[in-house]
Amino acid sequence: MCGIVGYLGPKQAAPILLDGLRRLEYRGYDSAGLAVRDGAGDPVVVRAKGRLRILAEKTNGGDALPGNIGIGHTRWATHGEPSEANAHPHISLDASVVGVHNGIIENYQELREKLINNGYTYYSQTDTEVAVNLVDYYLKKYKVGPIDALAKTMVRVRGTYALAVMFRDFPGEIYAARKDSPLIIGQGENEMFLASDVPAILDRTRDVYYMGNLEMARVRQDGVTFFDLNGDAVPKPLTHIEWDAAAAEKGEFEHFMMKEIHEQPRAVSDTLHSFLRGGQEEAGIDLSDIGLPDERLKEFDSVLFVACGSAYHVGMIGQYVLEDLAGIPVRVELASEFRYRNLPVLPKTLCVVISQSGETADSLAALREAKARGLTTLGIVNVIGSSIARESDHVMHTLAGPEIAVATTKAFSAQLIACYILSIAMGRARGNLTDGAASQLTKELCALPGKIERSLEDKERIQWFATKFSGHRDAFFIGRGLDYVACMEGSLKMKEISYVHSEAYAAGELKHGTISLIEEGTLVVCVMTQSELFPKTLSNAMEVQSRGGYLMGLTSYGNYSLEDTADFVVYTPKTDPHFTVSLSIIPLQLMAYYVAVAKGVDIDKPRNLAKSVTVE
Numbered sequence: 267m268c269g270i271v272g273y274l275g276p277k278q279a280a281p282i283l284l285d286g287l288r289r290l291e292y293r294g295y296d297s298a299g300l301a302v303r304d305g306a307g308d309p310v311v312v313r314a315k316g317r318l319r320i321l322a323e324k325t326n327g328g329d330a331l332p333g334n335i336g337i338g339h340t341r342w343a344t345h346g347e348p349s350e351a352n353a354h355p356h357i358s359l360d361a362s363v364v365g366v367h368n369g370i371i372e373n374y375q376e377l378r379e380k381l382i383n384n385g386y387t388y389y390s391q392t393d394t395e396v397a398v399n400l401v402d403y404y405l406k407k408y409k410v411g412p413i414d415a416l417a418k419t420m421v422r423v424r425g426t427y428a429l430a431v432m433f434r435d436f437p438g439e440i441y442a443a444r445k446d447s448p449l450i451i452g453q454g455e456n457e458m459f460l461a462s463d464v465p466a467i468l469d470r471t472r473d474v475y476y477m478g479n480l481e482m483a484r485v486r487q488d489g490v491t492f493f494d495l496n497g498d499a500v501p502k503p504l505t506h507i508e509w510d511a512a513a514a515e516k517g518e519f520e521h522f523m524m525k526e527i528h529e530q531p532r533a534v535s536d537t538l539h540s541f542l543r544g545g546q547e548e549a550g551i552d553l554s555d556i557g558l559p560d561e562r563l564k565e566f567d568s569v570l571f572v573a574c575g576s577a578y579h580v581g582m583i584g585q586y587v588l589e590d591l592a593g594i595p596v597r598v599e600l601a602s603e604f605r606y607r608n609l610p611v612l613p614k615t616l617c618v619v620i621s622q623s624g625e626t627a628d629s630l631a632a633l634r635e636a637k638a639r640g641l642t643t644l645g646i647v648n649v650i651g652s653s654i655a656r657e658s659d660h661v662m663h664t665l666a667g668p669e670i671a672v673a674t675t676k677a678f679s680a681q682l683i684a685c686y687i688l689s690i691a692m693g694r695a696r697g698n699l700t701d702g703a704a705s706q707l708t709k710e711l712c713a714l715p716g717k718i719e720r721s722l723e724d725k726e727r728i729q730w731f732a733t734k735f736s737g738h739r740d741a742f743f744i745g746r747g748l749d750y751v752a753c754m755e756g757s758l759k760m761k762e763i764s765y766v767h768s769e770a771y772a773a774g775e776l777k778h779g780t781i782s783l784i785e786e787g788t789l790v791v792c793v794m795t796q797s798e799l800f801p802k803t804l805s806n807a808m809e810v811q812s813r814g815g816y817l818m819g820l821t822s823y824g825n826y827s828l829e830d831t832a833d834f835v836v837y838t839p840k841t842d843p844h845f846t847v848s849l850s851i852i853p854l855q856l857m858a859y860y861v862a863v864a865k866g867v868d869i870d871k872p873r874n875l876a877k878s879v880t881v882e
C-alpha cells in the first residue's frame with residue numbers, strides 16, 4: 267500500500283526522499299509526490315502519476331528541489347483515481363499544512379461536508395486532503411500548536427492512518443501521527459528519517475523507533491519526541507535493526523522474488539534454530555522464551571488460525587499438522603471473514619494470527635477481535651515491531667529477513683516452520699507425542715534446509731517447462747490433503763505474478779463439476795507427495811489425462827511410477843509427511859516465476875497488488 271518517507275538533516279532532502287520511495291516501491295503504488303522546504307520557506311510540492319521515474323524526471327532526480335526537510339509518498343489509490351491531483355502530498359486551503367497519509371479515513375465524507383460548511387474547498391477526491399484540512403481547521407479554531415491540532419484530528423477521524431505533516435509556522439519540524447498503519451522514525455548522525463518500513467532507510471541508519479498506535483511524534487534534526495493523545499510525552503526505546511542494507515538489495519539476482527526463493531534454506535534454518543533450546547537440535551524445541559512452556563501449552567483445548575492470502579494457506583497447513591500431531595481441534599479462518607462473523611469459540615482457545623508484515627488490516631482487526639473475546643493470542647510475524655507483533659500476547663518471530671517481492675516465498679516457508687514447531691511443542695505438552703517422537707520430528711525439521719537446497723537444483727528443467735506453457739490462459743492444480751494446500755499456494759503464486767488464471771482443486775472434487783473444463787492441452791499440475799494418498803490422486807490424474815489434459819506431476823523421489831501417467835514429472839526429496847509442503851512449494855514457486863519471466867511482466871510488483879495490505 268502507500269509508502270511514506272521523511273527527512274530532516276544537513277543534506278538535500280529530495281534525492282534522499284526519492285531514494286527512500288524507490289525502496290518502498292515493492293509496497294505497490296500508482297503515483298508519487300514530494301514536499302520539500304528550504305529553511306522557513308513554504309514547502310514546494312511536486313506530484314506525478316505513474317512510476318517514480320516520472321517524479322524523478324520532473325525534479326531532476328531531486329536536485330531541482332532545494333531544502334533540507336521534506337516528506338515523500340507513493341500512493342496506492344483508494345479514494346479517487348490515480349492522478350496527479352490525487353497524488354500526495356496534500357496541502358490545506360491556505361497552505362499552512364502539508365501532509366502525506368497511508369490508510370483510510372472512513373468518515374471522510376462527513377468531515378468533508380463539515381469543512382465545506384466552514385469555507386474549505388477541495389482540489390482532489392482524496393480522504394487525505396480532508397484530513398490535512400481538518401488539522402488546519404483545529405489549528406486555527408483553537409489557536410493551538412501542531413500536537414494539539416493533530417490530537418484533535420485523531421479523536422475526530424475514524425479509520426486507519428500514518429500521517430507525516432509539515433506546518434508552515436513550524437519550520438525545522440515534521441510531525442507524525444499513527445493509528446494502525448505502520449510508521450517508523452530513524453535516527454542517524456545529526457539527521458532523522460521517517461518511513462513506512464525499515465528497508466526505506468536501512469542504508470542510512472539501522473537505529474529506529476517504532477511509533478505506537480494513537481501516538482504522535484515531533485521530529486527535529488536533533489531527535490524525536492513522542493506524545494500520547496493527551497499531549498503527554500511517551501518514552502520509547504531505540505531499536506537496532508540486525509539486517510544490513512544488502513538484505514534489502516537484489517544482489518546477483520534479476521528479481522527480489524528469485525533472490526528470496528533462494529534465501530529459503532536460510533530463512534527456514536534461522537527460524538527453526540531460534541526455537542531450539544540453546545539453538546541445539548539435540549536440546550529440542552522450547553517455547554518458554556515466548557511465554558508458552560509446556561505447562562501453559564497444555565491448558566488450551568482448541569486452536570484458531572486467522573490470516574489472509576498465503577498466510578491463510580499456512581494456517582490451513584497448521585491445521586492439518588496440529589490436529590495430527592497434537593490431537594487438538596483446530597479451525598482456520600480468513601481474517602476478513604472472521605471479524606464479521608459471530609464464530610462461537612471456546613474460552614481456552616489459542617488464537618494464532620499469521621502475518622509476514624504484521625500490518626495486514628484484516629489480520630490486525632481479527633487479532634483485536636480475538637482479544638476482545640478473551641482469547642489468548644499468538645502472532646507469527648516476520649516484521650519486528652509491527653502492530654501484530656506488538657499487540658499479540660505471545661509472538662513467534664519468523665527470521666526470514668526483509669521480504670521485498672510482493673509474492674511471498676521465504677516468509678511463507680518460515681511461517682510453516684513456526685507452525686510445525688508449535689505443533690510438535692503442543693503434541694509433546696499434551697502427551698500426544700512421546701519425547702522420542704518429538705525429537706525425531708525435530709531432527710527431520712533440521713534436515714529441511716538441505717532438502718530445500720536440493721529442490722532448487724532442478725530449476726532449469728522447471729524453467730524449460732514453464733516457458734513452454736507460458737502462453738496458456740488457464741492452469742489447474744490438484745492434490746489431496748496437504749498436497750491440496752500446496753496447490754492453493756502454487757495457484758495463488760501463478761495468478762498473482764504471471765496473471766495466468768488458475769484454480770486449485772481438491773483432487774477428489776474435480777469430478778463433481780470442474781472436470782468439465784479439462785480439454786485437449788489444458789495444463790494440470792498434480793501434487794502427490796503424500797504416500798497414503800498417492801494411489802487415489804493418481805486415479806484423478808488419469809481421469810484428467812484421458813480427457814486430454816497435459817499433466818505435470820510433482821511427487822517425492824521414489825514414486826517413479828508417475829512417469830507412466832504424467833507428461834512431465836518433478837521430484838522433491840522425501841521428508842516426514844507433515845512437512846512435505848516445505849518442499850513441494852519450491853517447484854511451484856519456480857514454475858510461477860518462470861512463467862512470469864517468459865511473459866515479461868513486472869514480477870516483484872505485480873499489477874494492482876501491494877505487499878502490505880493495510881486497508882480492508
Ligand code: M6R
Nearest residue numbers: 575576577621622623626673674
Ligand atoms: O503480511 P501478511 O502475511 O499478513 O500478508 C497476507 C497476504 O496479503 C499475503 O500473504 C499475500 O497473499 C501474498 N502477496 C501472497 O504472495
